[in-house]
Amino acid sequence: MEDLLNIVLRSLCVYLFMVAGIRIFGKNQLSQLNAGDVVLLLLISNAVQNAMVGENTSLEGGLIAALVLFAANFLLKKIMFKNPKVKSFLESDPVILIRNGKVLEDNLRKVEISMDELEESVREHGVEKIEEVKLSIMEVDGNISVISENETDKQIHYSRIKRRIKKKYH
Incomplete structure (x- = not known):
């Protein structure tokens, strides 16, 4: 025993x-x-x-x-x-990376994501330009979610790509 x-x-x-x-x-x-x-x-x-x-x-x-x-x-x-x-x-908290087409550079530095990685993530979601992104969030699990709005029909598109946080930023 x-x-x-x-x-x-x-x-x-x-x-x-x-x-x-x-x-x-x-x-x-x-x-x-x-x-x-x-x-x-x-x-x-x-x-x-x-x-x-x-x-x-x-x-x-x-x-x-x-x-x-x-x-x-x-x-x-x-x-x-x-x-x-x-x-x-x-666990880390969600971090907003893009709001209304504007990159929040302080938050990018906080989560240690380069501009190239952010642009790649936006493209993976089928969005051509960062300016078209309504909201992009680094989720608590390391995934990046992107919400975009199609200008022609004003339809909102949500997608989520699995990514990996390189380092804990909390």
Whole structure:
């Protein structure tokens, strides 16, 4: 029993360390993983596996560690839902990048997006010029949403492209 409690405590410590590490070093968005992100995830999972289960390489030990990680993640999501301060600490807030065709350059610097990347994102949404964008927002999950208005029929178009935040800007 002491061995299983040891796995629970080790797994919780690793989980909290990983949450803190992601918060400090930038949040890799799972919406678009590049090859470097996949390698990093594989190496991290391999590196922390022994830290969680120690010398217990049994099926029971692995399942207990996985169960603890699922439970810790579930509880963290519940805490974030009920406590806006914790949510704000762990997740970034949405940031407006373009409003009524005007680029908000201070916000671009805040989220570390270049003008070229912003223009690329606008084009990916099927909008030719930044001046045609009614609103563009870097969402909390790293995606960039673009709302544009067609001048001829005054119809509003909304699209969202999955992007990745390079660095936590909070």
